[in-house]
Amino acid sequence: MPVEKKGVVVVGSINMDLVAYTARIPTEGETVVGTAFQTHPGGKGANQAVAVARLGFPVAMIGRIGDDAFGTQLKEHLKDAGVNVDGVSTSQCSSGVAVIVVSEAGENCIVITPGANAQLTPEDLDAKIEILRGAGMVLTQLEIPTETVQHLATICAREGVPLILDPAPAKQLPKDLLDKVDWFTPNETEAAFFIGDGEVEVDEPVMMARTLMRKGVRGVVLKLGSRGAYLASADGLSARLEPFAVQAVDSTAAGDAFNGAFATALMMKKDPVESARFAAAAAALSVTRTGAQTSMPRMAEVEQMLAGVGANEL
Numbered sequence: 001m002p003v004e005k006k007g008v009v010v011v012g013s014i015n016m017d018l019v020a021y022t023a024r025i026p027t028e029g030e031t032v033v034g035t036a037f038q039t040h041p042g043g044k045g046a047n048q049a050v051a052v053a054r055l056g057f058p059v060a061m062i063g064r065i066g067d068d069a070f071g072t073q074l075k076e077h078l079k080d081a082g083v084n085v086d087g088v089s090t091s092q093c094s095s096g097v098a099v100i101v102v103s104e105a106g107e108n109c110i111v112i113t114p115g116a117n118a119q120l121t122p123e124d125l126d127a128k129i130e131i132l133r134g135a136g137m138v139l140t141q142l143e144i145p146t147e148t149v150q151h152l153a154t155i156c157a158r159e160g161v162p163l164i165l166d167p168a169p170a171k172q173l174p175k176d177l178l179d180k181v182d183w184f185t186p187n188e189t190e191a192a193f194f195i196g197d198g199e200v201e202v203d204e205p206v207m208m209a210r211t212l213m214r215k216g217v218r219g220v221v222l223k224l225g226s227r228g229a230y231l232a233s234a235d236g237l238s239a240r241l242e243p244f245a246v247q248a249v250d251s252t253a254a255g256d257a258f259n260g261a262f263a264t265a266l267m268m269k270k271d272p273v274e275s276a277r278f279a280a281a282a283a284a285l286s287v288t289r290t291g292a293q294t295s296m297p298r299m300a301e302v303e304q305m306l307a308g309v310g311a312n313e314l
Contacts, residue, residue: 006136007058008263011125011152012045013117013143014063014078014088015096016070017292024103035104041077042292043096043117044141044168047253051260051282052139053082054296057267060135062087062128063144064116066095071116081293087128091116096143112143120144122151133159139263141166146173153180162266165217166259170194178216183272185259186212187223205230206238221276223258223283225251231276239273244284244305253295257286261302281305 021036041050045063052059061083065071067090074095078085096115102108125132125148132138138156140149140163149165150173156163162182167173170186170193178184186194191208194215209220209232219233228243261282265275281302289295297305 006267007060007134008049008052008137008139008260008267009060009062009087009131009135010045010049010052010260011062011120011138011140011144011148012048013043013096013114013141014041014046014061014065014074015043015098015112015115015117015143016040016074017042017098017100019100019102021102022104024105025101025107025109040291040293041074042098043074044143044166044256046074046078046083047256047292047296048139048141048166048260048263049078049083050081050293051253051257051296052264055261055264055282055299055302057264058084060084060087060131062120062125062131064089064091064120064124066091066093066116068095070095070097077293084131087131089124091119093119114143117144120148122148124148125151125155129155132156132161135161136267137162137164137263139164139166139259141168141259142171142173143169146171146177150174150177153177156180164259164263166255167194168255175216181217183219183221183262183266184212184217185221185223185255185262187225187255191222205240206232209238219272221262221279223255225254229258229276229280231272233272237272239276241273241276241280244281246284246288248287250290250295251287253292254283254287256292257296258283260296278302278306 017040026032094115096117157180164183170190222230229241258279262279265278285297286295
């Protein structure tokens, strides 16, 4: 069945995170003894879908899992979180997996095996077209094939559904895809990748956003970490979002919390600046907790965090 009208549809990756904790990262050819091991549902797409669901908004997921135990667990976790999984299909391969080693100093090394995520095709989107037509907003990322994201953008443009693109992990994208993006939400590293060497000072958010809009996207929200966020749109909107003062514990899913909350706020008819402020509050809350999907805040928590913090209109 399609997601409820004006709900959010997330198209993206679904992974299982396998996390080993050690005193230090092993060098090449070295074996070290771990201090703990945990498994967590992950993947940028799934994380963002759960972020929306935690805020109490209707959300559907379109993605692929493998024909294995991880796939079963991942789908059940999404359902338990309140995500509509009618758009989640099973491939005859392994589920996507991220193997992560974390040291006591907080350093990490990560190996991602896309598995079923790499098999999400344009044809899958055509098969789930009724879900997409029932959306009020679509949110996607780049942990699935570029041609699938490009086809998604074409569908959204044709159906009149706004599209938010979280360009992570950063990779080259065709201009005719960027031309169909309503909101582009990179962090500073991703923004610098798309801007390219020498085009603009990469520590200047205003110029970064303007440069990105010249590449085709209609709106930009730069996620600046401890410096807050900056929003700009092709119709002249411009605002800085001040950071929230929190004690960070784990920033793994901050970007996913931001994107899910931004989509939710826009669907709640908040204006773009209010929506970015709402998203920044959700991201700040997420870094005060460990884990990815387990760190996503509830609506009441975000509303409490928002008290007294605003955006400076430029």
